[in-house]
Amino acid sequence: MTFAAIISASRASSDSTAALRASLHFAGQTLVEYQARQAARAGADRIMILVSVITPALSQAVDRLSADGIPVALVRDMVSMVRDAPRDSDVLLVADGIIVAQAHFDAIAEREGNALLVTDDSRASAPLERIDAGQRWAGLARISPDLLFGTLDMIGDWDLSLTLVRAAVQSGARRVTVPQDDLMTGRVALVDGQAQADLVAQAVMSAGSTAKRMRGAGEHYILCPVARMLSPALMRTQVPATQVRIAAMALGAISLVPIELLWPAAGFLMLLLALGLAEIADRLDELALRSPPAGWTAFVVPFFAVGGISLAGGSVMATCLALLLAIVQLADRWRKTGAARPWMIFTPASAIFLLLLTAIFGAISLGFELAMLAVIASVGAIILLKRA
Known part of the structure; x- marks a missing residue:
């Protein structure tokens, strides 16, 4: 079954409020470009990058992805999301600034219906979003069309990614647990600044x-x-x-x-x-x-x-x-x-x-x-x- 991907790219970097996490340099390209290539490699047939403002770096990333044959578009508001999101297939949700090993992308992509990539609560997973008393969201989720559009209808000005994750948790989505070793070795990491991005990239390239x-x-x-x-x-x-x-x-x-x-x-x-x-x-x-x-x-x-x-x-x-x-x-x-x-x-x-x-x-x-x-x-x- 085909699916699309939604990548969040609107949060500011810790280096500067004028710079986005998505525009950080990672593995010879911008961070959001690397995420888009991971989603395409996992099987996404279209990619939507959810942004609050369109910057030159994001536009250039879209141009490079399109030149490589990856269908990608920038989405600025919920109206555009409702218009562009597929109504007959799931979407792969990618958190802002998350780096996840390709194996985890493939694992979530293989599941149909609502599914979450999670990790146990620990000091290593502290930067990740908590979803309940014992686990945190590891940055990937597969969302069904019913849940997506049901959430879009009532979302207002809320954060789309976190709202969808909360809705998936409440709907009893299946969970794929990431081992703690992956967090310790950088195979799963939330990147906030360029120095952190360089460290995670070094770990990814070493693997x-x-x-x-x-x-x-x-x-x-x-x-x-x-x-x-x-x-x-x-x-x-x-x-x-x-x-x-x-x-x-x-x-x-x-x-x-x-x-x-x-x-x-x-x-x-x-x-x-x-x-x-x-x-x-x-x-x-x-x-x-x-x-x-x-x-x-x-x-x-x-x-x-x-x-x-x-x-x-x-x-x-x-x-x-x-x-x-x-x-x-x-x-x-x-x-x-x-x-x-x-x-x-x-x-x-x-x-x-x-x-x-x-x-x-x-x-x-x-x-x-x-x-x-x-x-x-x-x-x-x-x-x-x-x-x-």
């Missing part, structure tokens, strides 16, 4: 993203661990993934120069660094809950890598190796590697690493022969182990 995709040997064993180590620091300094990806493209193009000048080791090292930067850009996208690109921008750096391999070899075998590596790269990026394990997937990054080692020891011809055997075995594994 890693929820995205899972098979990677080739070079990426899985070399590039991904480095990207996981460096990406949180870049995210905290607000370095955009787009700029990192552009730097990777530029370095990939420059790396062809030393290869043309018969300095293959230097060229392969630069290509490996370029592929690492591209992997970091993908990691930054995943941390921000954006899907890494699957179009032409995803293949620019690998294109330079296979081009460099063909240029360095200067033979038919090197060109055939480059073409086979391009095929494996496409299969890896588009998740068509079947049941092949990472060590079976010989991507351009894997070949560059092998050729770099052999070039350092003056055995680059042997490197090309080993790479050709490895990529042939890789293609065979992908074909033979392809899932039905």
Whole structure:
């Protein structure tokens, strides 16, 4: 069953009365933008951001979300809410300034009818809204259309989120309890200022993203661990993934120069660094809950890598190796590697690493022969182990 999402974004930050919690920087974007991406990932087919005033930061967040294909709109009053809210599906209510792990979003999204994400009353949950003597609201609720519109009819100037939560409690909504460990580790937190947002973002990024995709040997064993180590620091300094990806493209193009000048080791090292930067850009996208690109921008750096391999070899075998590596790269990026394990997937990054080692020891011809055997075995594994 489809559902919509209502995100509250009107409370002021503790940093300044002129700044909103929703506009705090979080994981390379505004806080409300991150919440909207979480709701969309959980299955929301439309998102309404309830605001008291439309600020430039909120408008820009809506533009970025819309550019990524997430249907989102700003709602300023109850009249607009009554007009825009769906009458035939539930809504996912998200509290102002709340950060909740994606697993909890998915858990609430899987339930139909009224449901609340709650946590036991404790010192760790003190910032959250109390709903009874023993529990507090953890910032997420699924509300049925009857309860939503019944509340909108009588809400007046009251706070929509808290009023809906009270109504859900009185109606006997099912409760999903959050473990206290999630509050202690930042998987559930109410963010009030930028310093707190930075701490919670660090905890979220340390836990890693929820995205899972098979990677080739070079990426899985070399590039991904480095990207996981460096990406949180870049995210905290607000370095955009787009700029990192552009730097990777530029370095990939420059790396062809030393290869043309018969300095293959230097060229392969630069290509490996370029592929690492591209992997970091993908990691930054995943941390921000954006899907890494699957179009032409995803293949620019690998294109330079296979081009460099063909240029360095200067033979038919090197060109055939480059073409086979391009095929494996496409299969890896588009998740068509079947049941092949990472060590079976010989991507351009894997070949560059092998050729770099052999070039350092003056055995680059042997490197090309080993790479050709490895990529042939890789293609065979992908074909033979392809899932039905």
